[in-house]
Amino acid sequence: MAQYTRISGSVGLITLKNPPVNALSAVVRQGIVDSVERALGEPEVKCLVICGQSGKFCGGADIREFGKKMTGPPLIPVFHAIEAAAKPVVAAIEGIALGGGLELALGCHYRIAHSKAKLGLPEVTLGLLPAAAGSQRLPRLIGVPAALDLITTGRHVTAAEALQLGIVDQVTDHNTVDAAVKFALSVAGQSLDARRISTFPCPRLSNLDAVFEAAMQKVRQAARGAIAPVACVQAVRAAATLPYAQGLEREKELMATLFTSGQARALQYSFFAQRAVGRWSMPSGARWDTSKPKPIRKAAVIGLGTMGRGITVGLAQAGLSVVAVETQEKQLMEAKQAVSGMLERGAKKRGVSPPLGNISYSSNIKTVGDVDLVIEAVFEDMALKKEVFQQLSAVCRPGTFLCTNTSGLDIDDLASQTPNPELVVGMHFFAPAHVMKLLEVVYGPRSSPQAVATAMQLGKVIGKVSVAVGNCQGFVGNRMLSPYLSQANFLLEEGATPEFVDQVLEEFGFAMGAFRMSDLSGLDVGWRVRKAAGLVVPGKPARMRQGCRYSPLGDLLCEQGRFGQKTGSGWYQYDKPGSRVAKPDPWLHSFLEEYRARHGLVARRIDHQEVLERCLYSLINEGFRILEEGIAAGPEDIDVIYVLGYSWPRHRGGPMFYADMVGLTRVLERLEFYHQAHPDVPSLQPCNLLRKLVASGTPPIHRWREVIKKVHSQL
């Protein structure tokens, strides 16, 4: 609702009340209309102030209303009524003014913001555009280039930047509502002619076409097929070239296409999924709301390779004390220098001082005796990790949580090295660990709910989106990647090139195709895993292993020292080791031809559809297996992992959401088709849960959990 009160005798105060973020639901919109009408009708009231309760101005339109029948007054006329008011209306912005929240403020005559407030038009991140006149008012207020930046990226700006841009009129460190009331009283009675943004001409640009061409090129490059950023540029162009009323019409037209699009659905699903994963649960019944995390003040990181360094930076930046341990003195010195550099660069970006003093470096593992939690980040080798865990058990004080940053090793096996396996969990970071948002928190059968809650909470403290997953080889992300990469390799055997497979996957929206990504991560990583699993038979590149089809192509490249970018060659060639520009490699093409000839394989024409379906549906099928086994609690967990950790295009929601969009029946049919053609590839065999979902009438994704529960109860 919106509450109307009179303060200081002559100020009408409208307070938006809709926890948690005062979103503009139908009731709130109606409340604003009623309150404005009332304030304008009261002769004693000289001015109005609009604020939000609990220190939050407004988080925008109520996203939960999208897709439902619209009720209540639409936003545009509400904001026009405010702008047209004959008495000054001041927005008192505390906390947030986002999307419709900022558009509401732009409808007001003045804006006062608290210094800690954040403002922005993030609609583009939800597959929309600021269609409550934001795309028309903002360029008129701050000019086209700045408006294009804010609207196409959706980035939030601080109050200081908002002041500099001209979005707000004043910033205060004190009580914002008091400041707004004082301000409103000071301007009461003055003409409002120059305060109605919709009447402003859009600031002229001499190079208008060039500016919009450049903006369009930039968004198309960054958008990976997303349509909202393009529509945002078109809407701002309308503001720059058309009278306000016509610009509004264009805004409406563009919004109409976006509003019902699959991309908007996917992005809004992704928004809620990212929040839903915080409400984790384990098959044991342990849950986020019944498991209390222990506060972590001091942590240790063991092993200062690339991952350990990034984790140390993340912890220190979040204000924790960190003991960073590396037993090799030379490595320790190098790591210290690298970590300090990372902290300094990060601090410079954020305009703060680097938290160098939060870290103490040591070459002795005994120095971790007084920490609350340890993150082991040594080389991905089980024997080495076990040794470290035995040492940690001897030196850590009782109750210390022992976490391992493994990307797929058995958590339970590691836990068995300690007298307190309940304190052991996996914390699978993604490189670069101080940048990537995703953290897989892996629980073993003996991990305590408190250990899981603590790791999940620590992830949040260091700015990660943490997803709790069960223990299995590769956990969720890497396990699903395995059939995807296998299919990509099989396609090469059958006639495709790495460039073609990557092109199809990149057109779908991945930042990098399977081969470019493998070259970046290092081909030796998978090689080591396959060796440990007994799959690599040097000198004998047979195409079957353990009764299933196997492609030794990756192993053969590794045997030649082609590990990807770092060695200057892999699936592609690079100018020099470490170079990032992948070029098609004639050597690889002849290598593939020779390989096919040696194995009696005849290259055939493979089309886009086959590449996409085989790579994606095999990955999705593994996702269903993961749900069936209870390794992930719901499809949202998998989708968040893929969007944040594996560059799955956000506007496609994630693999499980994509399967829902394509239609489960279609996914099942195509898997059946490909499995018939490749009966020796078990990952193409549709899994039980997928069949059950189709048999139970293909319920929409938000109802899959009901079927999963039934499957679990039958196991």
Ligand SMILES: CCCCCCCC/C=C\C/C=C/C(=O)SCCNC(=O)CCNC(=O)[C@H](O)C(C)(C)COP(=O)(O)OP(=O)(O)OC[C@H]1O[C@@H](n2cnc3c(N)ncnc32)[C@H](O)[C@@H]1OP(=O)(O)O
């Ligand atoms: C045919 C044409 C039809 C046209 C129809 C036109 C209608 C629209 C017209 C105009 C365009 C206007 C569009 C918008 O305004 S879209 C919304 C823009 N706003 C945002 O994108 C903000 C989204 N929220 C956030 O970024 C964050 O939540 C936050 C910064 C506000 C707060 O962050 P934090 O403190 O970390 O809390 P949480 O993120 O965990 O959120 C708490 C809780 O609140 C829920 N929530 C947040 N924002 C909204 C919202 N705008 N609507 C509904 N619910 C919201 C969030 O989901 C959390 O709840 P939980 O999921 O249950 O955990």
